[in-house]
């Protein structure tokens with residue numbers, strides 16, 4: 332068949348990765364993106380890519396060399412600690428087998444968008460809705476005639492509303508403040524040493540602080556707590572005003588370690604963003620609809636507590652790209668394309684559900700457990716572990732996690 336007309340909505344990680352792999356096989360497409368320009372510096376924190384998903388996609392996309400230049404292979408140290416910064420788990424920096432290199436979101440967007448053919452991204456195209464027959468209604472124009480529309484436009488996907496009006500994200504009950512400390516080695520050297528070029532995640536019942544090293548020398552922070560959905564209007568302070576935000580967080584952190592409290596004190600007003608976390612229901616899926624599909628957050632938005640979102644998005648992108656390329660190369664027409672896309676969706680639904688379940692479980696444990704942290708921690712560790720091993724090994728995983736925790740708490744005196 333002649334190449335199908337393909338529209339990708341959203342130039343985020345999923346849309347760009349999909350486009351990049353299609354372009355390597357000369358399959359034409361257009362990406363419509365709402366941002367007016369690449370806007371690299373406003374992209375937020377850092378992401379770690381994993382073997383088998385994110386890193387495999389980078390290799391399939393022939394971007395491995397460019398990725399290596401931007402990634403921090405010594406940046407995957409992670410310390411999980413209680414609010415007194417007493418570590419209960421430390422991992423990395425890793426070896427070649429289990430490395431999880433970090434890359435700043437800004438660098439990732441630049442690397443991906445610059446890898447695409449010139450002019451293929453139509454910036455400043457915010458999709459308002461999709462009308463019958465795959466007509467794309469943007470804020471300022473309308474485009475039609477597409478054989479396949481792929482929704483990669485994240486949490487508030489309009490393509491998802493077209494596929495299934497019931498597929499709506501709901502509020503998780505967790506809100507966060509994003510903050511940053513520039514030139515952290517000079518401003519807060521002790522904490523930089525503890526972060527060890529990676530990240531520190533400290534948690535207490537219903538509260539969680541993540542501190543991440545960024546490639547530009549800053550520390551990126553996310554302070555998460557349970558909040559009502561309308562908290563940014565009803566909280567009684569301006570959540571964009573750094574001094575007011577610091578005061579409130581420091582009150583909330585009144586029992587926390589002085590080093591973590593100092594991190595909040597040192598935050599600079601480069602970044603002061605409030606945000607609510609939303610998710611799609613675990614296991615949500617849609618009836619296949621010819622000529623349209625979803626990947627990434629548009630298909631399976633989850634809260635960010637397992638660090639898998641971008642990895643699953645990349646995995647979707649490489650698998651959907653392979654399906655489209657197969658259909659185009661067999662030359663059997665749009666029926667074959669539809670068959671491949673349907674098969675891709677059927678493979679994606681159970682694959683993504685594992686991560687959605689893991690994230691949901693971990694979030695509930697961190698934010699809604701009332702027991703002592705020493706009871707919560709092994710449950711969190713088990714939730715992470717069981718997502719990585721087959722069901723038959725879950726009892727073994729449970730036993731190993733609890734043995735580790737017993738030795739750490741009872742024999743080594745955590």
Ligand SMILES: Cc1cc2nc3c(=O)[nH]c(=O)nc-3n(C[C@H](O)[C@H](O)[C@H](O)COP(=O)(O)OP(=O)(O)OC[C@H]3O[C@@H](n4cnc5c(N)ncnc54)[C@H](O)[C@@H]3O)c2cc1C
Nearest residue numbers: 341343344345365457458484485627628635638639640641
């Ligand atoms: C606070 C936070 C921390 C996170 N931390 C991690 C982490 O450590 N590790 C990890 O793996 N994941 C993390 N995630 C999740 C990760 O960011 C997402 O899973 C990932 O970005 C999904 O990529 P995507 O391309 O599907 O969607 P997005 O990244 O949301 O990209 C969507 C793109 O579509 C564009 N767009 C949106 N609406 C429209 C429209 N109407 N028309 C046209 N274009 C549109 C957007 O501008 C954007 O460019 C985190 C998420 C949050 C909120």
